[in-house]
Amino acid sequence: METVKTVSERSVTVVPAPRKKRKWTVDHWLAAAFLTPSVVLIFIFVYGFIGWTGYVSLSNWNSLVPDLSFAGLKNYIYLFHDFRFQADLRNTLVFTILFIGVVIVLGQLLAILLDQKLRGESIFRNIFFFPMALSFVVTGVVWQWLLNPSTGVNLFLKKFGLDSKWYTDTTILGGFHLGNIEFGVPVAIVAVVIAAVWQMTGFAVAMYLAGLRAIPEEVREAARMDGATELQIYRKIIIPLLRPITVSVIIIMAHISLKIFDLIYAMTGPGANFVTDVPGVYMFETTFRGNYYANGAAIAMIMLLSVAIFIVPYLISSRKGGS
Amino acid sequence: MKKKGLWLSLALVFGFTLSGCNSDSASNNGQKEDQSASKGHEKLEIFSWWTGAGEEDGLKALLKLFQEKYPDIPVENAAVAGGAGTNAKAVLASRMQGNDPPATFQVHGGAELNEGWVAAGKMEPLNDLYEKEGWMDKFPKSLIDMVSKDGKIYSVPVNIHRGNVLWYNKKIFAENGLEPPKTFDEFFQVAEKLKAKGITPLALGDKEPWTATHIFETVLLGTLGTEDYKKLWTGELSFDDPKVKEAVNTFKKMLNYVNEDHSSRNWQDAAQLVGKGEAAMNIMGDWVKGYFVNDLKLKVNEDFGYVPTPNTEGKFMVITDTFGLPKGVKNPDDVKKFLAVLGSVEGQDTFNPLKGSIPARIDADLSKYDEYGKQTIQDFKTAELAPSLAHGSAAPEGFVTKVNQAVNIFVTQKDTKTFIDTLVSASAELKK
Numbered sequence: 224m225e226t227v228k229t230v231s232e233r234s235v236t237v238v239p240a241p242r243k244k245r246k247w248t249v250d251h252w253l254a255a256a257f258l259t260p261s262v263v264l265i266f267i268f269v270y271g272f273i274g275w276t277g278y279v280s281l282s283n284w285n286s287l288v289p290d291l292s293f294a295g296l297k298n299y300i301y302l303f304h305d306f307r308f309q310a311d312l313r314n315t316l317v318f319t320i321l322f323i324g325v326v327i328v329l330g331q332l333l334a335i336l337l338d339q340k341l342r343g344e345s346i347f348r349n350i351f352f353f354p355m356a357l358s359f360v361v362t363g364v365v366w367q368w369l370l371n372p373s374t375g376v377n378l379f380l381k382k383f384g385l386d387s388k389w390y391t392d393t394t395i396l397g398g399f400h401l402g403n404i405e406f407g408v409p410v411a412i413v414a415v416v417i418a419a420v421w422q423m424t425g426f427a428v429a430m431y432l433a434g435l436r437a438i439p440e441e442v443r444e445a446a447r448m449d450g451a452t453e454l455q456i457y458r459k460i461i462i463p464l465l466r467p468i469t470v471s472v473i474i475i476m477a478h479i480s481l482k483i484f485d486l487i488y489a490m491t492g493p494g495a496n497f498v499t500d501v502p503g504v505y506m507f508e509t510t511f512r513g514n515y516y517a518n519g520a521a522i523a524m525i526m527l528l529s530v531a532i533f534i535v536p537y538l539i540s541s542r543k544g545g546s
Numbered sequence: 547m548k549k550k551g552l553w554l555s556l557a558l559v560f561g562f563t564l565s566g567c568n569s570d571s572a573s574n575n576g577q578k579e580d581q582s583a584s585k586g587h588e589k590l591e592i593f594s595w596w597t598g599a600g601e602e603d604g605l606k607a608l609l610k611l612f613q614e615k616y617p618d619i620p621v622e623n624a625a626v627a628g629g630a631g632t633n634a635k636a637v638l639a640s641r642m643q644g645n646d647p648p649a650t651f652q653v654h655g656g657a658e659l660n661e662g663w664v665a666a667g668k669m670e671p672l673n674d675l676y677e678k679e680g681w682m683d684k685f686p687k688s689l690i691d692m693v694s695k696d697g698k699i700y701s702v703p704v705n706i707h708r709g710n711v712l713w714y715n716k717k718i719f720a721e722n723g724l725e726p727p728k729t730f731d732e733f734f735q736v737a738e739k740l741k742a743k744g745i746t747p748l749a750l751g752d753k754e755p756w757t758a759t760h761i762f763e764t765v766l767l768g769t770l771g772t773e774d775y776k777k778l779w780t781g782e783l784s785f786d787d788p789k790v791k792e793a794v795n796t797f798k799k800m801l802n803y804v805n806e807d808h809s810s811r812n813w814q815d816a817a818q819l820v821g822k823g824e825a826a827m828n829i830m831g832d833w834v835k836g837y838f839v840n841d842l843k844l845k846v847n848e849d850f851g852y853v854p855t856p857n858t859e860g861k862f863m864v865i866t867d868t869f870g871l872p873k874g875v876k877n878p879d880d881v882k883k884f885l886a887v888l889g890s891v892e893g894q895d896t897f898n899p900l901k902g903s904i905p906a907r908i909d910a911d912l913s914k915y916d917e918y919g920k921q922t923i924q925d926f927k928t929a930e931l932a933p934s935l936a937h938g939s940a941a942p943e944g945f946v947t948k949v950n951q952a953v954n955i956f957v958t959q960k961d962t963k964t965f966i967d968t969l970v971s972a973s974a975e976l977k978k
Contacts, residue, residue: 286944288666289643307951373807391809393958492753495809496958497951511636513947514662 273527280520287514298521306403308522310497311505315529317408318501319480321416322423326476327469329420330427335457337428338435348432352425359422363489366418390414390491393498411491411498419486423479427472434468435461470537477533482526502526588877590621590884592869593638593648595631596901600836604900611896612887619880624648642668647872649881655692655703655866656939657779663870664695670871671698675882681889684907688931692939693868701870702889703906705898708922709831709863709934710764710855713817713838716848718745718826726853730768730796733856737803740826747803749825751811755954759936759946761829762797762953768857769793772930779933779940781976785969794962801957808957818842820850829855831865831937835918836902846918862929865937866906941976948972 283294302308333351337344354362369375370389377386390411398407438461446456484503493500493508502522510519596605602625609621626634631652638651642663653659663669676682676699682690685703693701714726722743727733737747752758767775770789777783778790805825808816817834819825821842828834835852838844854861869888871881887893894905899914904923912920933939938946952968955961 286666286942287639287642287662306955367810371807371810373810388807389810391807393809491810493755493954495752496955508947511639513944514639514942515944515947 276520276523279517280524282517284516284520285514285518289516294517298517299525302518302521302525304403307493307497307500307505308502309402309404311500311502313404313406314409314412314497314499315481315483315501318412318416318419318483319477321408321412322419322480323473323476325416325420326424326427327472329424330431330472331462331465331469333424333428334431334435335461337432348429351428354422355425357422359483359485360489362418362422363486363491366414366421367490370414370417390494390499393496395498409498411494415487415490415499418490419480419483422486423476426475430468430472431465434465438464474533474537478530481529481533587619587880588649590619590650590877590880591624591648592621592884593624593626593634593651594867595626595634595652597625597627599840601901604897607900608888608893608897611893612884615887616880616883619883621884642666642872645874647874649875649877650869650871650884652867652869653701654938655689655701655864655868656933657941658938658943659693659701659868659870660695661942663872664700668873669700670873670878671700672702672871672882672885673699675702675885679886679889684909685889686908686927686931689864689866689906692864692866692931692933693870701868702885703866703868704888704894705867705901705903706906706922706926707831707833707865707903708925709760709865709937710767710858710861710932711830711832711834711852712855713820713828713830713834713850713852715820715823715826716851718823719851726851727856728853728859730765730856734799736826737800741803746805746819746825747827748800748805749816749819749828750801750804750808751813751816752808752954752957753810753812755950755957756936756946757813757816757830758957759950759953760831760934761800762793763935763940764829764855764858764863765797765800766790766793766935767861767863767932768855769796772861772932775932776940778973779935779976781973785973786966790969791962791966794956794965798956798960798962801960814841831863831934832918832922833902839902839916846916852918860929862926862931863934864931865934865939867903945972945975948975 279291280298281294281296283290283292283297285298337347337351341347367390371377372386372388372391375389377389380387388410392410394410395405395407396410398405400406442460442464443456446460451459482503483501484507487499487501487504488507491499493504502525506519506522506526509515509522592605592609594605596602605623605625609623612619612621626637634652638648641647647668653663659669676690681702689703689706690699693699693703712726718724718740719726722739722745724736724739725732727736740747750757750761766778769792770778770783774783774787774789778785783790805811805816805819811819813830813834814837816825817828817830817837820828821838821844832852835846838850839846844850869885871878871885875881888897889907891905891907891910894907895911895914898905898910899916899919904910904915904919904926908927910923912923915923935941935946935949941949949969949972952965952972955968956965
């Protein structure tokens, strides 16, 4: 069978007319020459190092002296029993859900409001979009000041009898015991969510706005002809049509929130009782302060996996959709 | 097709960034080689994390002094910015592991040096330099022990900071008729009186958890005494010893008197509370003095006072910055010349008054130091020296990070048993 197949394949490649075979022109060679170095470098410096990190995460390298002897899943087992890492997983989960949820709702709402053909729309669009231009470090420092319990917005809120402890609050809402930690919603993470939402909502607004503009006016008109109210048009037609945008927003926001480091590091640090700690901060501290290289590598691999859970299905589905 | 396009553009972007980096570093290397070749000496790279106000001035003055003595040896200040040396240590680790060490680098005496770089086989012994310069009786013996392993000396201490200092606001103490506490009982009496008057007794800023560890280690020292305190780090005394438990409970009680927003502050913010009269006391190393005097413009013994932390009179928590000779440098003789300047009376008296620390040598010129410095130099000569845990002298950094994590949890949960259990299991690393 095999031989038959190869013969037939060969005959297929030889037989067709020359125009289909496509000779390599100078353009092709140039393109190849430009791309090869980058492709090679990417394979070494991205995929090669992912492989290296994976290898280190399975080793005993937990001091200044490299020790690459095989340790099996020891580092992973240690992490999943560790109070701090369990807290990190809880915080990342809560942060991701709150952050993406608020960004989607707020982004959609603001985009729909902006889409009402108002005057000065571009001014509002810019106002919402500008925070995107900042680095998370700047956002972190500013919000750290704003939400500082003794100096920030509290000075104002106290006049109304409100006195939130913001990111220094150590309460866990709806907490129950799970593993070593109390599982629930850490109140302190809300402060970080506010800062992240402030920065990223503009991006969601821009995406939704583009989505709204892509919906042809005829659709709305047809719905009006059929007697649908404006509210019904949005609930039954516009918002469902925006679903692909929502998927993109989720993918983009998820990979930001799962890997978040700079915002937390600049704004709160690990927090009392690790209420605002995330895997990225733990990875940095355990690797470069504690010299636990293998533990750090294991955290990196877990972060990669958690992002891959979102990204890989998206890549597969978008390839299917594309071809 | 869509996906291919994505891949290609990604590849291109990466390609350009990478090639950008490459050309940069290539030109840098070229420059370095040119300069060193033209002068006949390899450039000396002095690696540290001294980029803050006073410390950078001190380092620059020191480099200038060296330049005056050896004009033909070029030096480079290769300081890496970043609080407590986190970034610098990361850079250093990758350079050491890539066998590209700087000429000499800043390292805390004690475990950070001995259990870190010396144990990794990356340092050259300096006994010959000590003998040649006649240093064996110029540094305190217990300090030389801190930079030695198995009878070999591995670095030259340049400064000393004291960790166990309680800083207090003079005005608050005078107004309330209080005396600075000498024992834990007195501390709690004072704290109780202050609390009753609505004044925060103890300022803490543990946004970075080492500041809480810093208080804890002074409590350990005050409760256990120097001998037993040192035994903790060699594994001779277990962390489930009743005395450790007593110290943990004292620490726990002290935490009842700290400011409520402690986890949003760093050590400067906490010291500021005392400086501005919003809190009465602060337990921190004597870099706080530099912050009070230089940044807040306060006067020693007028605006703020200082005493050893409770029960640590006559004890001295040492934090010492040292410099050594890494293996594999091309110009060990030039490095030794630099270390000789660093360890000389002149070198130490140039650096320390600016940095705000005291000299590691016992024969420094007292007139160059302020009131606090003079007294600390006296105390340093007579006191029992104890290595600091929070600053990497007592135990390897891996253990220190684990303690910091445990302390961070303890400050909130105040669960003595869990805390001690964590310390016991982490201390398995100490018995290697």
